[in-house]
Amino acid sequence: MMNPIFGGISGARLPVAEYDLGEGAMLKATYAHVMSPFLMAFSPAEPGKPHPPPWNAVSGGLSHDVHIELKIDSSGNPEWLIGTQALWWVVALLRLKASWMLSAPVFADRSFQDIPKTPGARLFPFELVVRRKVQAEDALADLALEDLAWVAQNWKRAALLFHRDRNFAQAFQAFDNSTTISSPALGLLTLWSALEHLFAPSKQELRFRVSALIACYLTEPGEDRMQVQKKLAKLYDERSQAAHTAEEVEAEAASETFAIMSQVLLKIISEDRVPSRDFLEKLLFGIS
16 A cells, blocks of 8 residues: 555635644645546457447546645554555544545545646545535535644544444444435434444344433433433434334424534543443443
């Protein structure tokens, strides 16, 4: 794998010309337009050769405007955090903390500003065909400096937590993938599956157990905790409806669950600890 690697990020702009995330990661303002038109051939190709003409253009295609370059220097990183693994991880943390609209459609072996004047530059598709719901040019997110500071503070340390804790890794990946799911019902099921991984080691009384443990984890004892538990129980009912009936699920239920899941993941990362069953049960019963 090439090192360093340069990833193009679409869906947002930087508030500054460049921002050092530390540990070999650097964000820089740039511009590139990634185009992926489709062509159709009508005769089979011979082994090792392209399909013979004629070729016809197919209407549509994919495109991304890249406004941010992420340079990843993986020198000294463990094998599981080099190249595209590190690129995905940093971008996924930016999606978690700053804006779900971000994607990394392409990466290269050199800076994007150098590619037009450098023969032999290598570019590769990455999240090119993964659409994060609906993205529009006028919906570009403006990344906040405080969000960038959070990623800078946590990205390398949180990568170790992701690597060593399977439940956290599965929950984080489910959360990140949920932004690519257009169906509210499927998105809701994906998110609740992730929450159950973290908060339901026992499969009994899931509705109350999961909603109560998440409420205890996110809020202090009192009225707010009770209201959060009730809200979560209602969202879990929506999850059950999606899983067991043909009735439509409101998009708002998926959005609210997404917001809860983001709070959980941010807290886990900030505390550098996945809550254990023993820890959660002590919270539930007010044992310090």
